[in-house]
Amino acid sequence: MxxxxxxxxxxxxxxxxxxxxxxxxxxxxxxxxxxxxxxxxxxxxxxxxxxxxxxxxxxxxxxxxxxxxxxxxxxxxxxxxxxxxxxxxxxxxxxxxxxxxxxxxxxxxxxxxxxxxxxxxxxxxxxxxxxxxxxxxxxxxxxxxxxxxxxxxxxxxxxxxxxxxxxxxxxxxxxxxxxxxxxxxxxxxxxxxxxxxxxxxxxxxxxxxxDLKLPKLGDSMRAGWYPLFGVIARGLTHLHLEKPFLGLLLKLRWIERSADTALDSSRTITNWQSKLALSQLKSLRPTPLRKYYLVENREACLKELKKHGFRLEELWYEVPVAPERYYKSLHYPEASCPNAVRFSKEVINLPTWYKDETHKNELKEAEKIIKSFRRTK
Ligand SMILES: Cc1ncc(COP(=O)(O)O)c(C=O)c1O
CATH class of the missing domain: 3.40.640.10 (Type I PLP-dependent aspartate aminotransferase-like (Major domain))
Structure with a gap:
């Protein structure tokens, strides 16, 4: 997957x-x-x-x-x-x-x-x-x-x-x-x-x-657990149970949506996050973070991808200023940004971080599906 x-x-x-x-x-x-x-x-x-x-x-x-x-x-x-x-x-x-x-x-x-x-x-x-x-x-x-x-x-x-x-x-x-x-x-x-x-x-x-304070304990714990919760949620997609699982975690406040991260200039990051960030900084990949394609019927394309086990719904960005749940409140000037409006309706992303052969072959298969929906004009 x-x-x-x-x-x-x-x-x-x-x-x-x-x-x-x-x-x-x-x-x-x-x-x-x-x-x-x-x-x-x-x-x-x-x-x-x-x-x-x-x-x-x-x-x-x-x-x-x-x-x-x-x-x-x-x-x-x-x-x-x-x-x-x-x-x-x-x-x-x-x-x-x-x-x-x-x-x-x-x-x-x-x-x-x-x-x-x-x-x-x-x-x-x-x-x-x-x-x-x-x-x-x-x-x-x-x-x-x-x-x-x-x-x-x-x-x-x-x-x-x-x-x-x-x-x-x-x-x-x-x-x-x-x-x-x-x-x-x-x-x-x-x-x-x-x-x-x-x-x-x-x-x-x-x-x-x-004067910077450390993150609150809850924030630090949420940051520590998230990758493990990700593994479990990815596993649960086989049983179609990832949504209730993530919903429960959100309700318990054990995870937080990315867009809801706070803007807080009184706090910094922990030492353990600094250590991880430093090691990632030293080994950044020389490739784009995501590949993108423009397709004609994104909903149908995502459905087809899902049928083959490719969960690419968390794309950047589904509206010109994401996420969708805040979009209306931002009063985005759609009339003066027609290209961004269209792009956000048609864009599909592929991850670039999978390295093993199985996933590489899956990426090729996903790309083939996406190309069959590709924008032609
Ligand atoms: C292009 C871009 N810049 C900045 C940010 C801000 O990042 P953060 O969520 O760490 O505040 C985001 C967040 O998603 C982003 O997509």
């Missing part, structure tokens, strides 16, 4: 080591040190934080504190994204402006960004997402940044460890690199993140790394 979610990116060994993982304060410090080295900045400009959205929030707060932008300014966000990104922008007192993606690409182009800058004088920051780990045309975006004096955030949730066409690593170009260590991300400790400031930016005066 193939899965997109349910901690299917964790091998059996990783599940066990996650469950019994221990760490020390040196692991925590070493992760900060490694992030500073990798993203070419100072350790005082790096902080391990509660979640990816907290990282984006703190980067924006640092820009505000520097006086380079002011409350109410606009931030260009990919038109195809997760609500966590918009949440971080709003919480910082700024306004997200969605930029439509290209017809057959999950990211906006430099041309679309530039035309938005020309019509929106409050646009002062842009966030590059490199969705699924597909690198954008970074030199084009750099020229725009210089020409208009904008600030750039590289959101590494999907793309940590990937390189741009000119060989530079993603996260070494902008004014900040923001990492999520959430479920299924490039670095995955179930919950967590890191903010890396660059180009002489420093953290807001109101934020002190030494």
């Amino acid at each position: 193939l899965f997109l979610g349910l901690a299917s990116n964790y091998s059996g060994r990783a599940t066990l080591s996650h469950l019994f993982s221990l760490g020390t304060s040196s692991d925590y410090k070493n992760l900060e040190k490694e992030l500073a080295k990798r993203f070419k900045t100072e350790i005082s400009q790096v902080s391990l934080v509660y979640s990816g959205r907290t990282a984006i929030f703190l980067a924006l707060k640092s820009f505000l504190d520097s006086g380079k932008i002011k409350k109410g300014d606009h931030v260009a966000v990919n038109g195809f994204t997760c609500k966590a990104v918009a949440e971080a922008v709003k919480k910082a007192g700024l306004e997200p402006v969605y930029i439509d993606i290209e017809k057959s690409s999950p990211d906006f182009s430099k041309e679309s960004l530039e035309s938005k800058i020309k019509e929106d004088k409050l646009l002062k920051v842009f966030i590059l997402q490199n969705t699924f780990g597909i690198p954008c045309d970074i030199s084009g975006f750099e020229k725009i940044k210089e020409k208009y004096g904008l600030l750039m955030i590289e959101d590494l949730a999907h793309c940590a460890g990937r390189k741009y066409a000119d060989g530079r690593e993603i996260g070494t170009v902008g004014d900040s690199a923001c990492l999520s260590f959430g479920k299924g991300k490039s670095i995955d400790t179930i919950i967590g993140g890191a903010v890396v400031l660059r180009n002489n930016f420093s953290f807001p005066k109101s934020f002190k790394k030494s």
